[in-house]
Amino acid sequence: MENKSYHILPLTETQIPSAGALLTEAFFADPLTVSLFPDTRERTRMFTWYYTATIRGLAPFQGIYATAGSVKGVAVWDPPGTKEEAPEWTERADAGAYRRFLKVIDYLTSLRQSTVSGPFWYLSWIGVASTHQRKGLGSALLAPVLLQADQAGLSCHLETFEQKNLLFYQRHGFEIVFAQIEPESNVPFWTMKREPRELTYVLGAG
Numbered sequence: 081m082e083n084k085s086y087h088i089l090p091l092t093e094t095q096i097p098s099a100g101a102l103l104t105e106a107f108f109a110d111p112l113t114v115s116l117f118p119d120t121r122e123r124t125r126m127f128t129w130y131y132t133a134t135i136r137g138l139a140p141f142q143g144i145y146a147t148a149g150s151v152k153g154v155a156v157w158d159p160p161g162t163k164e165e166a167p168e169w170t171e172r173a174d175a176g177a178y179r180r181f182l183k184v185i186d187y188l189t190s191l192r193q194s195t196v197s198g199p200f201w202y203l204s205w206i207g208v209a210s211t212h213q214r215k216g217l218g219s220a221l222l223a224p225v226l227l228q229a230d231q232a233g234l235s236c237h238l239e240t241f242e243q244k245n246l247l248f249y250q251r252h253g254f255e256i257v258f259a260q261i262e263p264e265s266n267v268p269f270w271t272m273k274r275e276p277r278e279l280t281y282v283l284g285a286g
Contacts, residue, residue: 086220091144098151100132106207112241115265134168153208157220160199203238236274
């Protein structure tokens, strides 16, 4: 892996469309999205709208981080006490598929609420442009919230439908809570949790 320094900042209003497009690219081959939206054109159209609209709704809560300037990567978190609201799909095309998608979200939300107590950070999505993968950007995007969680003594949670992602999250302290089959899509997924780490402060002389 190439080690590269990235400047990570809270997402700005002008970056929202680019962030939505990047997440569409990053999750285009995700097993869940492929299962629910097999038509590639409709998948692109629906998720470009969905990610952009959802990010716009979450942006005021300061839980979204991206690279400064051009969006090469973005991490979307629900801060403690916030609730992600799915935007309403008003077009008739793929309305059924979108309703199935919302059922998946409701199932995962209910499962999370039944297994997590107290305030926590929830990682909705993290995406890195294909030209910047395996260069340390994913780790850089996670770092701001992981530090905040450690400072506040809060846990972090996520679900992934990609088994290949498990090792990346495990390197950052996440552990598998359980693996299940999502009933609406019949796609396997993994729930992961990261307990807060104790911060070690080094005091310098003078």
